[in-house]
Amino acid sequence: xxxxxxxxxxxxxxxxxxxxxxxxxxxxxxxxxxxxxxxxxxxxxxxxxxxxxxxxxxxxxxxxxxxxxxxxxxxxx
Numbered sequence: 661x662x663x664x665x666x667x668x669x670x671x672x673x674x675x676x677x678x679x680x681x682x683x684x685x686x687x688x689x690x691x692x693x694x695x696x697x698x699x700x701x702x703x704x705x706x707x708x709x710x711x712x713x714x715x716x717x718x719x720x721x722x723x724x725x726x727x728x729x730x731x732x733x734x735x736x737x
Contacts, residue, residue: 668694670714673705674733677715678725685723 676693677685687699687706696702706723709715714729725733 668696668705670705670709671733673709674714674725674729677723678730678733681724687723690723 673690673694676690680689680693683689687702690706691697691699691702694702706715706717709729710717712728713726714732716724716726718724
């Protein structure tokens with residue numbers, strides 16, 4: 661099920677990244693999973709999460725939730 665583009669929270673993005681961590685999770689694949697139409701919409705969200713230390717991006721093809729991101733997810737449950 662795809663989420664409404666304007667209503668996707670940081671927590672939901674982190675949950676998708678964590679759920680699909682075994683995949684080579686690209687920006688394009690994240691857009692498909694979240695329901696965004698364009699990678700250009702997802703890029704600023706990824707950069708912001710990375711800047712806040714919640715995710716780690718490696719080689720533009722691997723996106724992972726960091727320990728800090730996992731703590732945030734656990735705290736909000």
